[in-house]
Amino acid sequence: MNVLVEAAEALYAALAAVDEVRLHRGIGAVINPPATALGPPEIEWTAYSAEPTGATFQVALIVAKAPDAMDELFRLLPGVVEALHGVADAAVRSPAKPGTWPSGGVDLPAYLIDVDYAL
Numbered sequence: 495m496n497v498l499v500e501a502a503e504a505l506y507a508a509l510a511a512v513d514e515v516r517l518h519r520g521i522g523a524v525i526n527p528p529a530t531a532l533g534p535p536e537i538e539w540t541a542y543s544a545e546p547t548g549a550t551f552q553v554a555l556i557v558a559k560a561p562d563a564m565d566e567l568f569r570l571l572p573g574v575v576e577a578l579h580g581v582a583d584a585a586v587r588s589p590a591k592p593g594t595w596p597s598g599g600v601d602l603p604a605y606l607i608d609v610d611y612a613l
Contacts, residue, residue: 497613498535501549505532505584505609508577509553515570518556525597527558528570535611546613550587553578553607554595563603567592571605583612 509530510517516529525531535549555574557566571590578586587608594601 497546498537498549501535501583501611501613502532502551504581505551505553505578505611508581509574512570512573512577515555515574523597525556525595525602527556527602528566529556530554530574531556531595548613549611551609551611553609554593555590555605555607556595556597556602557604559600559602567603567605574605575607578607578609581609581611585610 506517506519512530514528516526518525518529518531521534531554533552533554535551537546538548540547553574555567555570557563575586578584587610590605590607593604593606595604
């Protein structure tokens, strides 16, 4: 299996275990919040290496557009970060950035979390 696929699968497994949050795999999926999604990683190579040596994945914690969206992000974020901390070879990079995640032509409120992964 490709090392990038293995890394993504490890992150998917961790995110799938978070209570009260659905995992959405794939890019361009219509999101049913609250949810998490994984974007394509930035990939790193060390000098003279044909194989990638590191990747930075963006994990999104996504909620519905609603008056209490920020409260829901605050409530769910610790569980997502805790799950990501449990992934071997992965490190959550600070800060979690406020942003949006596209879903069916709508930008949904999100926290965007960078996760460094040693390959």
